[in-house]
Structure formats: structure tokens, C-alpha cells
Amino acid sequence: MAIEAHPEFLIQSDWNDSLKDTGSKVWITLKERGKTGIHGSIIRATSNEDNLTATDGFKIISYQSNSLHVGHESTSQTAIFVGPAKAISGVHNKSVSTISINSLGHAVSASTDEKLVVWDTLTGKVKLDLKGHVGDVYKCRFFPSGEVVLSCGSDMRLMIWCAKTGVKAVTLTGHTMAVTDADFVDRGRNVISSSKDGTLRLWNCGDSSCLATLFEHSSGINCCTIFLPPAGFLTEEREGPISDKECGTKGKAVLVGCEDGTVHCIDLYSRKVKFSLSTPSCVNCVAAVEDGKFLVGCQDGSIHLYSLHMTEHPKRSWHTSNSAICSIYPYKEIGFFASRADGNITFKFYKISTVMLNLTGANADPVYDLDGNADILYSCSRDSIIRMHAPSKLISKIIGTTV
The missing domain is CATH 2.130.10.10 (YVTN repeat-like/Quinoprotein amine dehydrogenase)
Incomplete structure (x- = not known):
């Protein structure tokens, strides 16, 4: 059985609080195990929630105050980040x-x-x-x-x-x-x-x-x-x-x-x-x-x-x-949550491989x-x-x- 090692999206742990402020910027990374990551930023230039922009090939698919759906031009994978309630x-x-x-x-x-x-x-x-x-x-x-x-x-x-x-x-x-x-x-x-x-x-x-x-x-x-x-x-x-x-x-x-x-x-x-x-x-x-x-x-x-x-x-x-x-x-x-030593909590779907769900909050802890x-x-x-x-x-x- 082949090991599934899809590229993984990582984001600044306090992104959901930071992006509430006009002029804010948070980092985002696309990482594939064993390879150099692609690093970019998500920017909120105005008070309009719909006006988020991303750099370095990242794209915003949807955004709400506590969830952010992103992708990257280099992969068909996307990720949804969910902040703590x-x-x-x-x-x-x-x-x-x-x-x-x-x-x-x-x-x-x-x-x-x-x-x-x-x-x-x-x-x-x-x-x-x-x-x-x-x-x-x-x-x-x-x-x-x-x-x-x-x-x-x-x-x-x-x-x-x-x-x-x-x-x-x-x-x-x-x-x-x-x-x-x-x-x-x-x-x-x-x-x-x-x-x-x-x-x-x-x-x-x-x-x-x-x-x-x-x-x-x-x-x-x-x-x-x-x-x-x-x-x-x-x-x-x-x-x-x-x-x-x-x-x-x-x-x-x-x-x-x-x-x-x-x-x-x-x-x-x-x-x-x-x-x-x-x-x-x-x-x-x-x-x-x-x-x-x-x-x-x-x-x-x-x-x-x-x-x-x-x-x-x-x-x-x-x-x-x-x-x-x-x-x-x-x-x-449907799937399972897995927590890791780098602070990430990911949800793996048994039947879906194109969307990742990440619960955020811990800053590399x-x-x-x-x-x-x-x-x-x-x-x-x-x-x-x-x-x-x-x-x-x-x-x-x-x-x-x-x-």
C-alpha cells in the first residue's frame, strides 16, 4: 500500500484573530515532507472581509471569521483552517x-x-x-x-x-x-x-x-x-x-x-x-x-x-x-483527528483526499x-x-x- 504524503498547508497559529484587523498580514506555508516549503502571506488590506489577498501562488477560496479555505496554484489540494471556538x-x-x-x-x-x-x-x-x-x-x-x-x-x-x-x-x-x-x-x-x-x-x-x-x-x-x-x-x-x-x-x-x-x-x-x-x-x-x-x-x-x-x-x-x-x-x-508534536491538529477524511481540515491555535506547542x-x-x-x-x-x- 502506497503511503499518502500529500502537500500540507500550515498557517500562523493566531490567524483568526490577526485577520480581523485592517492592514494585517499572516504567514502561510505549503510544505511537502522532505522538500523546501513555499512561503507566502495572506493580507487584509481593508475592512471588507471579502478583500483578502494572498502572495506567492496562494489563493483564498473562502473566508469567515473563524474558518479560512485556501489553495495553491501548484497543487489540487486545498486546506480549511478552523480557529478555536x-x-x-x-x-x-x-x-x-x-x-x-x-x-x-x-x-x-x-x-x-x-x-x-x-x-x-x-x-x-x-x-x-x-x-x-x-x-x-x-x-x-x-x-x-x-x-x-x-x-x-x-x-x-x-x-x-x-x-x-x-x-x-x-x-x-x-x-x-x-x-x-x-x-x-x-x-x-x-x-x-x-x-x-x-x-x-x-x-x-x-x-x-x-x-x-x-x-x-x-x-x-x-x-x-x-x-x-x-x-x-x-x-x-x-x-x-x-x-x-x-x-x-x-x-x-x-x-x-x-x-x-x-x-x-x-x-x-x-x-x-x-x-x-x-x-x-x-x-x-x-x-x-x-x-x-x-x-x-x-x-x-x-x-x-x-x-x-x-x-x-x-x-x-x-x-x-x-x-x-x-x-x-x-x-x-467519516475520518479522524490527529494531534501532533508541532502543534497541528489535522482531520483526515477516509473518502476525500483533496481537502484537509486543520484545527489551529497552538503555536508549535x-x-x-x-x-x-x-x-x-x-x-x-x-x-x-x-x-x-x-x-x-x-x-x-x-x-x-x-x-
């Missing part, structure tokens, strides 16, 4: 590493000053300060109920908190190196965790016990995600006794991504490895998508789409930049994590600002105008 500062003062949103309008996020907080997405007001971790928190997630928080980090521990009171209810210990990621089994009676120690573990939240080491690997595990595979994919039966503390594992599988560039799929119930595959670079994130497919984001900037039923080669691969992929957020059956719902996406970055994006209507419009 809201930028939330003050929740954190240091780099924000992880964020999770629940259906009640609350968020939980963590920063590199050991701050883990629950806050209101409407007001930006901090509601709870969850104190207990020593060192960086790598992941925090709301339980499916939205009323409990799970966190893990460099102190080798997982912690479970009440999102209403801030009380730490459970601490899970046993990993011998940093805990990099975690996910929920069923509604959360059991959870799994991955670690730099190369193990994937299954935990019972009720009594803080480790029920099993599901998988062991020679290099660190960076990410894990539980998913429901298509019928017939999991056929192995369990060997040995089943603890009455284990709940909801049957019919589920786990994807793990590792430092050595490998991805492994484990049957959560039987503990058997269903397959292993190798990618060109360290795996930073994995995400399951529809129809038995999954996405892998790598340190070298590449993203790969695989099928569970044919893992020898990816169905598709994208590699438009050498900047590391930090997180992937699937969006319906890594965007470490994404979360949200069908309409709103939140991002967190090294610059300590949490940004809210509302791209769903624009995505629907693009789909509608290109089918």
Missing part, C-alpha cells in the same frame, strides 16, 4: 498532558506541575483539585458513568477518584515503571493498564487487586485501548479458573502500542495474543474504528489504518509530516491529547491552554459538497 486559560499554569470530558459538561485534566483537576467546561472554573499523584499524570479519564475519574502516571500507580467530592477511593499498585495508559472493562468494575515495564494488567477496582498480567513485552507499552471486534474474531476459550471478580471481559479485545514500533492484539477473556505487527517507528497511540479497523499513530509522524482480518500490511498510510503523532480521535465513520463528543472537541497543549473546537458542521458541509 474558545481558549481556556487559568485551569493550568504548566503543560497539559491529558484531558477527558463527560456528558455533564465537566472536564478532568492534568499538567506537569502534578496538578490533576476537575473543572466546568462552560465557566472554566476549577471544581476539585485531586491530590495524590507524585510526578506527572500521563492519562486521566472519566468512567463511563461520568461520576468517577481514573488516573495514572509516572509514580507507577493508578488512582480512582469521586468526581463529585474529590475523594480518592482506590489506589492500584503493582507496576514497576510509569503507567502510560488505562481503559475500562464494561462499566468499570475492572480496568486495564499499560506500563513502561512492558506489562498490560487487569485490575479489580473493588478490592484494588491485580487479577492478571494479560501481556508482557520486552519494551515499554505506550498505549492501550479496549474494543469490541466483529463477531467470530475471538474464538479462543479460557484456560484455567475464572475469578468471580472478573467482569465483562468476554467478547472484548485490547490493542497495545509499544516503544519498539509493534502493535499487539490480545483477547481480553482468553489472554491469547490474536496478532502482532510492526510499524516503522515507536507507537504513541492506537484507536479502534468501525468495521473491524484500527488506527496507529507513530513517533515518525506516520499514521496507519489496519484491518483486523489482514494485518500484514496497512490498508492506508498517511505521512505528511515528520512531527510525532501524539493522539488520535476517531470521528464517526505539542498537542498531547484530544477528547470530546460528536459536536465539540477539546485539545490540551504544552502552552497550558485548553482549546475548544466546533468543527462538526464544517465537516458535514465538506462531506455534502464533495459526494
Whole structure:
């Protein structure tokens, strides 16, 4: 399968604010991986919104206050830039590493000053300060109920908190190196965790016990995600006794991504490895998508789409930049968002290759994590600002105008 490496448009991070002023100018670049970029400017000479001009072969296709559609004479590709609907500062003062949103309008996020907080997405007001971790928190997630928080980090521990009171209810210990990621089994009676120690573990939240080491690997595990595979994919039966503390594992599988560039799929119930595959670079994130497919984001900037039923080669691969992929957020059956270490958040359409959608705001600061719902996406970055994006209507419009 050929790697898709289309030219990429980049723009000044505060373009949406700068172009509101008469006489303003922002930079824009067309970059193809491994080649010298084409640099130009977009200029607003008058107060008329329709009177934007561009230099060096760039062209303005359409412009509104928070979205800008541009092209270049050298390529059939175009890009739509979307500025943040809201930028939330003050929740954190240091780099924000992880964020999770629940259906009640609350968020939980963590920063590199050991701050883990629950806050209101409407007001930006901090509601709870969850104190207990020593060192960086790598992941925090709301339980499916939205009323409990799970966190893990460099102190080798997982912690479970009440999102209403801030009380730490459970601490899970046993990993011998940093805990990099975690996910929920069923509604959360059991959870799994991955670690730099190369193990994937299954935990019972009720009594803080480790029920099993599901998988062991020679290099660190960076990410894990539980998913429901298509019928017939999991056929192995369990060997040995089943603890009455284990709940909801049957019919589920786990994807793990590792430092050595490998991805492994484990049957959560039987503990058997269903397959292993190798990618060109360290795996930073994995995400399951529809129809038995999954996405892998790598340190070298590449993203790969695989099928569970044919893992020898990816169905598709994208590699438009050498900047590391930090997180992937699937969006319906249409495509996915990917955040990068250079501050860009791009949306890749599965069925459209001529239009790119870029969510802007971070000024070359890594965007470490994404979360949200069908309409709103939140991002967190090294610059300590949490940004809210509302791209769903624009995505629907693009789909509608290109089918």
C-alpha cells in the first residue's frame, strides 16, 4: 500500500484573530515532507472581509471569521483552517498532558506541575483539585458513568477518584515503571493498564487487586485501548479458573502500542495474543474504528489504518509530516483527528483526499491529547491552554459538497 504524503498547508497559529484587523498580514506555508516549503502571506488590506489577498501562488477560496479555505496554484489540494471556538486559560499554569470530558459538561485534566483537576467546561472554573499523584499524570479519564475519574502516571500507580467530592477511593499498585495508559472493562468494575515495564494488567477496582498480567513485552507499552471486534474474531476459550471478580471481559479485545514500533492484539477473556505487527517507528497511540479497523499513530509522524482480518500490511498510510503523532480521535465513520508534536491538529477524511481540515491555535506547542463528543472537541497543549473546537458542521458541509 502506497503511503499518502500529500502537500500540507500550515498557517500562523493566531490567524483568526490577526485577520480581523485592517492592514494585517499572516504567514502561510505549503510544505511537502522532505522538500523546501513555499512561503507566502495572506493580507487584509481593508475592512471588507471579502478583500483578502494572498502572495506567492496562494489563493483564498473562502473566508469567515473563524474558518479560512485556501489553495495553491501548484497543487489540487486545498486546506480549511478552523480557529478555536474558545481558549481556556487559568485551569493550568504548566503543560497539559491529558484531558477527558463527560456528558455533564465537566472536564478532568492534568499538567506537569502534578496538578490533576476537575473543572466546568462552560465557566472554566476549577471544581476539585485531586491530590495524590507524585510526578506527572500521563492519562486521566472519566468512567463511563461520568461520576468517577481514573488516573495514572509516572509514580507507577493508578488512582480512582469521586468526581463529585474529590475523594480518592482506590489506589492500584503493582507496576514497576510509569503507567502510560488505562481503559475500562464494561462499566468499570475492572480496568486495564499499560506500563513502561512492558506489562498490560487487569485490575479489580473493588478490592484494588491485580487479577492478571494479560501481556508482557520486552519494551515499554505506550498505549492501550479496549474494543469490541466483529463477531467470530475471538474464538479462543479460557484456560484455567475464572475469578468471580472478573467482569465483562468476554467478547472484548485490547490493542497495545509499544516503544519498539509493534502493535499487539490480545483477547481480553482468553489472554491469547490474536496478532502482532510492526510499524516503522515507536507507537504513541492506537484507536479502534468501525468495521473491524484500527488506527496507529507513530513517533515518525506516520499514521496507519489496519484491518483486523489482514494485518500484514496497512490498508492506508498517511505521512505528511515528520512531527510525532501524539493522539488520535476517531470521528464517526467519516475520518479522524490527529494531534501532533508541532502543534497541528489535522482531520483526515477516509473518502476525500483533496481537502484537509486543520484545527489551529497552538503555536508549535505539542498537542498531547484530544477528547470530546460528536459536536465539540477539546485539545490540551504544552502552552497550558485548553482549546475548544466546533468543527462538526464544517465537516458535514465538506462531506455534502464533495459526494
